[in-house]
Amino acid sequence: MNPLNAHNLVIDVPGRTGGQAMDFTVGEGQVWGVLGPNGAGKTTLLHTLAGLRQARSGEVRLGGTALSDMKRRLVSQQLGLVFQERHDEFPATVLETALIGRHPWLSPWQMESGEDLAIAEQALKQLDVAHLSDRLVSTLSGGERQRVAIATVLAQNPATWLLDEPSNHLDLHHQVAVMELLKAQAGAGRAIFMCLHDLNLAARWCDHLLLLFPNGEACWGPAETMLVPSALERLYNQKLVTVEADGAPVFVPVKG
Ligand SMILES: Nc1ncnc2c1ncn2[C@@H]1O[C@H](COP(=O)(O)OP(=O)(O)OP(=O)(O)O)[C@@H](O)[C@H]1O
Incomplete structure (x- = not known):
């Protein structure tokens, strides 16, 4: 479909x-996580993949085309962004905000249709914020705002999600x-690429991880090959104990 490719x-x-x-490709059905300590460049990588920041060299491709050669409207249909810094000062309600997710799909000056409204309402329901539809986003708690931001991208329905x-x-x-x-989105053929602090x-x-070190070194691949305790300890400069719980490895920091 529209694999996102860092070349x-x-x-x-x-x-x-x-x-x-x-050099990596985030394919449809994949869930990628970017791990690294503060300042390693995770947000910079995400912004570069979104075309919001110039790379020093190389390029980002979407569906085989360089992002820089694509019209922003097409990019906004294909890429959904959940970033940390929000501009929620504009007095918009939760429903109006979720409807913004539909804008890449409308022609200039076209009003949202009943179908757009239904999609936005369904997205708010899925993120458990439908009861807040009429509230101004500026009055929401941090977690409620985060869920509205994710609902807005769900309403947008992009092939690739980038999340910080x-x-x-x-x-x-x-x-x-x-x-x-996000896993269900990947199951439906979407590609997910997100920065996470929670190992x-x-x-x-x-299912895929990219480890970003403070000196700019990076490695990536299937999660099982990346979750090597010694590499993670080096990544975070933190001793870890590994246990297994509920079918997954759990990394616990060693005290002191
Ligand atoms: N506009 C800027 N001017 C100067 N330095 C910057 C600027 N933007 C980012 N940096 C620096 O670039 C480095 C990478 O920042 P980035 O936000 O990508 O890191 P991060 O891995 O996302 O960190 P965190 O885990 O703290 O969110 C940091 O040292 C940051 O201070």
Whole structure:
């Protein structure tokens, strides 16, 4: 369909010389997690993949075409973005915000149809925020806002999702619900690429991982080949104990 491909991509992290060229493809049905310590460049990578930031070299391709050669409207139909910094100051309700997800699919000046409204309402229901439809987004809690942002991308229905810390602000139940939703999206043929701070969420729900080190070094591949305790300890500069629970490895930091 529309695989997202990083081709010899070197991201432009300020103050970092060099940086490893990355070559990977996020295929349909795959759930990728990006792991790395603070400042490693995870958000920079995500912004570069979204075409919002210039790469130092190499290119990002969507469905085989360089992102830089594609019309923004086509990109906005294909790529859904859940980023950390939001501009929720504009006084919009939760329903109006979810409807923005439909805009890439409308022609200029076209009003949202009854079908667009139904899609947005269904997305809000799926993220458990339908009861907040008439509330101004600026009045919501952090977790509620995060779920509205994810519902907006669900309404957009892109082939590829890019998410920066989607579990941010979410309680345990909603973390699991969002991970299950993303897994279901992948099951329906979408491609998911997200930065995660929670190693255990990544170990449980991602089938591919990209480890990003502070010096710009990176490695990527199927999750089972990346979840090597010694590599993760080096990544986070943190000793870990590995146990298995509920069929997945669980990494516990060693105290002191
Ligand atoms: N506009 C900027 N000016 C200067 N430095 C910047 C700028 N934007 C990012 N950086 C630096 O680039 C590095 C990578 O930032 P980035 O946000 O990509 O890291 P991250 O891995 O997402 O970190 P975190 O886990 O803390 O969210 C950081 O050291 C950051 O301070």
